[in-house]
Amino acid sequence: xxxxxxxxxxxLLITSTAAVILMIAIAIRRNHKAAAAISLIGLxxxxxxxxxxxxxxxxxxxxxxxxxxxxxxxxxxLLFAAAFVFLFAxxxxxxxxxxxxxxxxxxxxxxxxxxxxxxxxxxxSFFLGLELLSVALYALIAYVRSESISIExxxxxxxxxxSSSSVLLFGLALIYAESGSMELWQFTTAxxxxxxxxxxxLLMMGLMLVLTGVGFKLAIVPFHLWTPDVYEGAPxxxxxxxxxxxxxxxxxxxxxxxxxxxxxxxxAPALVLSVIAVASMLAGNLLALRQTNVKRxxxxxxxxxxxxxxxALLAGGALGAPAAxxxxxxxxxTILGAFGVMTVLSGPRxxxxxxxxxxxxxxxxxxxxxxxxxMLLSLAGxxxxxxxxxxxxxxxxxxxxxxxVLLFTLIASxxxxxxxxxxxxxxxxAQPADPDTIVDAHTLPLPLPxxxxxxxxxxxxxxxxxxxxxxxxxxxxxxxDLG
Amino acid sequence: MILPSLVLILIGGGIxxxxxxxxxxxxxxxxxxxxxxxxxxxxxxxxxAHLDRSxxxxxxxxxxxxxxxxxxxxxxxxxxxxxxxxxxxxxxYFLGVMAVLSSWTELQERVGFFHFNxxxxxxxxxxxxxxxxxxVFYLFWxxxxxxxxxxxxxxxxxxxxxxxxxxxxxxxxxxxLMLVAIIALAVLHHQSTGVFTFDYEQLMQTALSxxxxxxxxxxxxxxxxxxxxxxxxHTWLPDAHTxxxxxxxxxxxxxLLKTGAYGMxxxxxxxxxxxxxxxxxxxxxxxxxxxxxxxVLAVGxxxxxxxxxxxxxxxxxxxxxxxxxxxxIALEGAVVxxxxxxxxxxxxxxxxxxxxxxxxxxxISAMGGLWETMPALSGAGLVFAMSSLGLPGLGDFVxxxxxxxxxYRANVPLTVVATLGLLAATLYGLRxxxxxFQGPNPHHWKLPDMRPxxxxxxxxxxxxxxxxxxxxxxxxxxxxxSLAAAQQRALPQEIVRR
Numbered sequence: 001x002x003x004x005x006x007x008x009x010x011x012l013l014i015t016s017t018a019a020v021i022l023m024i025a026i027a028i029r030r031n032h033k034a035a036a037a038i039s040l041i042g043l044x045x046x047x048x049x050x051x052x053x054x055x056x057x058x059x060x061x062x063x064x065x066x067x068x069x070x071x072x073x074x075x076x077x078l079l080f081a082a083a084f085v086f087l088f089a090x091x092x093x094x095x096x097x098x099x100x101x102x103x104x105x106x107x108x109x110x111x112x113x114x115x116x117x118x119x120x121x122x123x124x125s126f127f128l129g130l131e132l133l134s135v136a137l138y139a140l141i142a143y144v145r146s147e148s149i150s151i152e153x154x155x156x157x158x159x160x161x162x163s164s165s166s167v168l169l170f171g172l173a174l175i176y177a178e179s180g181s182m183e184l185w186q187f188t189t190a191x192x193x194x195x196x197x198x199x200x201x202l203l204m205m206g207l208m209l210v211l212t213g214v215g216f217k218l219a220i221v222p223f224h225l226w227t228p229d230v231y232e233g234a235p236x237x238x239x240x241x242x243x244x245x246x247x248x249x250x251x252x253x254x255x256x257x258x259x260x261x262x263x264x265x266x267x268a269p270a271l272v273l274s275v276i277a278v279a280s281m282l283a284g285n286l287l288a289l290r291q292t293n294v295k296r297x298x299x300x301x302x303x304x305x306x307x308x309x310x311x312a313l314l315a316g317g318a319l320g321a322p323a324a325x326x327x328x329x330x331x332x333x334t335i336l337g338a339f340g341v342m343t344v345l346s347g348p349r350x351x352x353x354x355x356x357x358x359x360x361x362x363x364x365x366x367x368x369x370x371x372x373x374x375m376l377l378s379l380a381g382x383x384x385x386x387x388x389x390x391x392x393x394x395x396x397x398x399x400x401x402x403x404x405v406l407l408f409t410l411i412a413s414x415x416x417x418x419x420x421x422x423x424x425x426x427x428x429x430a431q432p433a434d435p436d437t438i439v440d441a442h443t444l445p446l447p448l449p450x451x452x453x454x455x456x457x458x459x460x461x462x463x464x465x466x467x468x469x470x471x472x473x474x475x476x477x478x479x480x481d482l483g
Numbered sequence: 484m485i486l487p488s489l490v491l492i493l494i495g496g497g498i499x500x501x502x503x504x505x506x507x508x509x510x511x512x513x514x515x516x517x518x519x520x521x522x523x524x525x526x527x528x529x530x531x532a533h534l535d536r537s538x539x540x541x542x543x544x545x546x547x548x549x550x551x552x553x554x555x556x557x558x559x560x561x562x563x564x565x566x567x568x569x570x571x572x573x574x575x576y577f578l579g580v581m582a583v584l585s586s587w588t589e590l591q592e593r594v595g596f597f598h599f600n601x602x603x604x605x606x607x608x609x610x611x612x613x614x615x616x617x618x619v620f621y622l623f624w625x626x627x628x629x630x631x632x633x634x635x636x637x638x639x640x641x642x643x644x645x646x647x648x649x650x651x652x653x654x655x656x657x658x659x660l661m662l663v664a665i666i667a668l669a670v671l672h673h674q675s676t677g678v679f680t681f682d683y684e685q686l687m688q689t690a691l692s693x694x695x696x697x698x699x700x701x702x703x704x705x706x707x708x709x710x711x712x713x714x715x716x717h718t719w720l721p722d723a724h725t726x727x728x729x730x731x732x733x734x735x736x737x738x739l740l741k742t743g744a745y746g747m748x749x750x751x752x753x754x755x756x757x758x759x760x761x762x763x764x765x766x767x768x769x770x771x772x773x774x775x776x777x778x779v780l781a782v783g784x785x786x787x788x789x790x791x792x793x794x795x796x797x798x799x800x801x802x803x804x805x806x807x808x809x810x811x812i813a814l815e816g817a818v819v820x821x822x823x824x825x826x827x828x829x830x831x832x833x834x835x836x837x838x839x840x841x842x843x844x845x846x847i848s849a850m851g852g853l854w855e856t857m858p859a860l861s862g863a864g865l866v867f868a869m870s871s872l873g874l875p876g877l878g879d880f881v882x883x884x885x886x887x888x889x890x891y892r893a894n895v896p897l898t899v900v901a902t903l904g905l906l907a908a909t910l911y912g913l914r915x916x917x918x919x920f921q922g923p924n925p926h927h928w929k930l931p932d933m934r935p936x937x938x939x940x941x942x943x944x945x946x947x948x949x950x951x952x953x954x955x956x957x958x959x960x961x962x963x964x965s966l967a968a969a970q971q972r973a974l975p976q977e978i979v980r981r
Contacts, residue, residue: 363593399663414659418655422651469554
């Protein structure tokens with residue numbers, strides 16, 4: 001390995017080093033502020049190294065990693081998301097009795113895992129990244145040990161994620177047995193194979209098993225059953241982390257290796273993915289309708305949003321990958337903002353999860369309610385928000401490739417989705433009935449780091465919704481060489 | 484620059500009014516009135532400047548402005564005004580002022596946020612009437628929904644949440660279908676020419692196979708028919724109109740419904756001339772069914788606002804009939820009907836608001852003999868009821884007459900059936916006037932008559948209706964050239980015959 005190889009790997013090296021330093025720092029002396037500072041500095045340094053190393057791209061480092069502008073863009077998105085999770089987590093953890101320092105350590109490790117997923121080009125690095133992410137998440141989900149619901153969610157995730165990892169591993173083994181190669185590009189060829197040619201049974205089975213593992217991480221139907229429980233049980237910053245970094249890393253891998261830029265998707269995998277996309281969009285939105293817990297609503301809505309992402313992925317063509325990337329970026333900004341508002345409204349002993357805890361929020365904290373409304377409208381895809389342009393790009397990508405079934409499912413299901421987003425909005429704007437029924441949470445002071453993060457995220461949602469041109473150009477340039 | 488400022492003044496005015504209300508409610512109201520009046524005077528200026536030129540000049544738009552926005556997809560902030568949009572904008576700002584004035588005393592809670600939403604709805608409507616880039620059009624189309632949703636959902640009556648959600652879901656689903664149609668049109672244009680654009684005039688030139696054209700037209704048509712609303716898609720309307728606060732009802736009935744008709748004239752007819760000719764008999768039938776259905780149901784209503792809501796369904800049936808009759812006279816009639824319906828129905832909703840403010844009920848059976856305690860208000864009510872039933876000399880008559888005149892050329896049986904709608908209209912109009920204002924006063928109401936502010940609002944609206952009823956020529960002259968442009972592509976042979 002040359003110096004340039006190390007330079008290209010710097011972002012990964014820096015985040016893992018930050019984790020090690022933090023571990024040592026905790027061993028010497030526990031200090032919440034120092035832990036948060038070390039992790040944020042680590043993330044910032046990793047971001048800076050991304051900028052510094054961008055001149056030597058693209059570069060393949062060993063057979064494991066492919067570092068190009070695509071993976072750098074995704075790593076930047078993941079790092080930003082992790083930073084926002086830290087900002088929200090700081091005050092959340094401060095007012096709880098748990099020891100907060102290890103939270104940062106675990107998040108750093110999990111972020112490294114997600115970044116490895118974004119850069120991997122080989123089965124080995126794929127699996128390593130996945131496990132690094134999952135193992136850290138087991139602990140993170142059960143982080144607040146005083147809550148039994150949190151521990152239950154952790155165990156649930158542990159069992160399911162472990163078994164899905166083994167299914168994935170088996171699938172990889174089958175593919176290796178058939179082809180004798182551990183390169184991920186085999187997925188791309190399998191996806192674009194012409195319909196006439198018979199696929200080898202082993203390869204197809206392997207591919208399906210891999211899709212099971214990937215689908216579990218993304219929480220798409222029928223691998224979604226863990227989502228609502230884990231979203232509900234995990235501490236809010238961790239939920240935000242699962243919704244963004246964990247899914248984002250896996251989606252980066254899926255988009256890179258399952259997406260076909262030129263030529264049509266064909267064969268069994270495309271059919272399976274289409275069915276999964278349709279089922280995810282419909283099931284996610286329908287199941288969310290009757291929920292009264294905002295965390296569960298957002299869990300089901302995330303299933304639907306992953307379905308929308310799959311539409312862009314399946315559309316392929318010149319617009320498919322950029323549209324999916326834009327949608328994912330928009331979704332991550334939005335959902336971080338939504339969970340951010342929820343975190344800010346959570347007290348030391350409870351979380352603002354029930355829909356009732358938002359009753360007449362607008363009349364007590366108009367700005368916070370306006371931010372939450374912006375996020376919900378962006379999730380629903382109303383113009384001038386990031387979510388709308390994301391949806392517009394996905395629709396355009398689908399229409400260019402004439403994927404009408406997927407598009408009409410998207411339209412129908414996002415109308416269903418609008419209903420439950422509006423339910424939350426309605427509650428927020430309801431008239432306060434009595435002065436003494438004001439929810440306690442609305443009197444909490446607003447912590448500074450979280451407030452800054454919320455301002456930034458709301459600004460980003462509006463910016464991405466009003467001025468998409470520069471980000472879109474970047475994304476198009478970055479995704480040009482895929483598949 | 485004048486066109487973007489029309490939108491920006493309302494957006495800025497909304498924010499200013501929202502902030503000002505923390506200090507003083509009256510200031511907030513005046514800011515709202517001032518910003519709408521500023522727009523009204525600007526539009527008046529454009530009207531005066533272009534009133535005479537509209538016949539001679541060859542330029543399609545009076546004023547236009549064009550900025551790049553999302554260059555990768557050829558999306559431009561392209562706003563333009565012609566006679567049709569000018570007429571509708573004048574209506575928008577006139578009714579906007581009336582809406583603010585009519586809620587002056589009725590609305591006492593959360594005044595700042597109310598005016599913020601009201602002005603933002605108006606901004607969205609302005610954008611819809613101005614946009615000639617289809618993406619921007621869709622954007623404003625959606626954008627006017629959100630503040631309207633809040634207007635109904637926060638300040639509405641008993642079943643407001645249900646009504647607001649139903650309204651939003653109906654329009655959102657149909658709007659998304661239109662978005663797909665817009666995108667598909669742009670993609671087809673891209674595939675045939677290699678240029679990505681959402682520009683009105685360029686997309687109009689897209690070559691489409693008849694089958695594609697028919698499908699795309701359905702996408703547009705669904706959105707506009709829901710908004711209009713046409714018969715089977717109208718069910719959101721009675722709920723939304725009834726539950727909305729007065730200003731909300733005025734904006735809904737007076738303006739939001741007009742965006743549907745505007746979309747058909749502006750987009751459906753010129754974009755899809757062939758399919759709109761094919762579908763014309765069906766659309767005209769739907770229109771006639773709407774006329775009769777709305778009128779018959781209005782006869783049976785006991786809630787005053789619900790009654791007026793169903794008359795809207797009936798009147799919008801005339802608009803649909805006129806738009807698809809396929810000749811200039813009917814089209815002009817449809818536009819006059821849109822404007823006069825906006826004023827007369829808006830006035831009826833304001834009247835219902837005044838009655839509810841005084842009596843705390845909307846039930847017609849609870850009224851009766853109001854003339855002896857409120858002669859002026861009852862007199863005004865009679866005038867607007869007469870206008871709504873199509874009394875000659877008032878605005879609605881001109882519209883309905885022209886529509887029927889034009890439709891008669893296209894389809895005699897349908898026109899004859901549509902005329903029956905006027906009969907039912909007489910029934911509901913007279914029944915309302917009779918039961919509410921005439922006769923004995925069984926409930927012994929003692930109520931204050933109209934105040935000067937209310938006089939001004941209803942008086943101005945009456946004057947406008949009389950003006951359109953007696954001398955509709957300025958309106959017709961303003962919209963004629965843009966209607967001809969819409970028609971030209973729709974039915975070339977008609978133009979030759981005229």
